[in-house]
Amino acid sequence: MTGHDNRDIRTLRLGYMPLIDCAPLVAAVRLGLDSKHGLQLQLQRQASWAAIRDKLLSGELDAVHALAGLVYGVETGIGGPQAELAILLTLNQNGQAITLSPALAQQLEQGVPLREALAALPRRPVFAQTFPTGTHAMWLYYWLAAQGVDPMADIRGVTLPPPQMPAALARGELDGYCAGEPWAAQAEALGAGKRVIRSGQIWPGHPEKVLACRREFAALHPETAVALTAALLEACRWLDEPGNRRQAVDWLADPDVIDLPAERIAACLLPVDSDPPGQGLRFHADGQVNFPWQSDGRWFLQQFRRWGLLPDGAAAADDALLGNVHRLQTYRQAAAQLGVALPAADTRQNLLFDSRLR
Structure with missing residues (x-):
């Protein structure tokens, strides 16, 4: 393994993107939860999801705040070089959004079908996501398809780091994008775009970011993997306690983390009473958020096949792949240490x- 021998290690380099849902990593360090669990976490902000992937695979990073879909894309070899990765826990549910240009958003508000609004543009519509197999691509494609827009034929898809999206929309280079907050809120603040749907409305309680590492790392350093999982799980639980998120707002607004005004961060991080149950940003929910559900991974593989990214495969092969990626035993040990309840089954519905069960 690059950079380490087989001895247990306690100082870990964690990569993250400047998004609201990196909050568990920041909270774990600010609250000293890493040292409580015998670790020293060194947080390293990254410029793109591709950079996070590449540095994780090279060993420059030990673990990362990652798009769930990025992990499955790397595991199947369709999201860059094929490599064996592990998901230790889910860091959050919901908290993303699709943003359109003001003109397109206004047409939707007036009842114009999205397909008609896009067809009236003088050129092929351009939509951005953050990583080709990532969660944002899947939410965007699913939403477009539900409205009769073929994301593989009717639009031009591009990949951009989330912080670059609001300015690209303002310059007219994009017609819309899907990204994590606070980058929909930032587009609205700039007058560059309007949030038209939150990801929690598309799939209430969907998995979003995960704590990922190389599978070799989890196998060679099982105690460290459990300690890291426990530290982040405890941070997620802290973030779902009333009042704690306001403290986290200032941490995330720091120039070294997200570097946006605190009020912009607060608008995305603090709970909103009007959010229907299960649709707002959640970090814990008594462990229901954090358990790495096998069925969540199955949905991503199905979507990869739906869009022609992955060849057809047998359900048994998918289950074997997901059994290797989802480190359920590591999660269970960490949850037991903290007294976090475990579900009765490894799958959920x-x-x-669009009223489709998954």
Whole structure:
């Protein structure tokens, strides 16, 4: 393994993107939860999801705040070089959004079908996501398809780091994008775009960011993997306690983390009473958020096949792949240390916004 021998290690380099849902990593360090669990976490902000992937694979980073879909894309070899990765826990549910240009958003508000609004543009519509197999690409494609827009034929898809999206929308280079907050809020603050749907409306309680590492790392350093999982799980639990998120707002607004005004961060991080149950940003929910559900991974593989990114495969092969990626035993040990409840099964069923069960 690059950079380490087989001895247990306690100083870890964690990569993250400047998004609201990196909050558990920041909270774990600011609260000293890493040292409580015998670790020293060194947080390293990254410029793109591709950079996070590459540095994780090279060993420059030990673990990362990652898009769930990025992990499955790397594991299957369709999201860059094929490599064996592990998901230790889910860091959050919901908290992303699709943003459109003001003109397109206004047409939707007036009842114009999205397909008609896009067809009236003088050129092929351009939509951005953050990583080709990532969660944002999947939410965007699912939402477009539900409205009769083929994301593989009717639009031009591009990949951009989230912080660059509001300015690209303002310059007219994009017609819309899907990204994590606070980058929909930032577009609205700039007058560059309007949030038209939150990801929690598309799939209430969807998995979003995960704590990922190389599978070799988890196998060679099992105690460290459990300690890291426990530290982040405890941070997620702290973030779902009433009042604690306001403290986290200032941490995330720091120039070294997200570097946006605190009020912009607060608008995305603090709970909103009007959010329907299960649709707002959640970090814990008594462990229901954090358990790495096998069925969540199955949904991503199905979507990869739906869009022609992955060849057809047998369900048994998918289950074997997900059994290797989802480190359920590591999570269970960490949860037991903290007294976090475990579900009775490894799968769950959810209803998406188009009334389809998954």
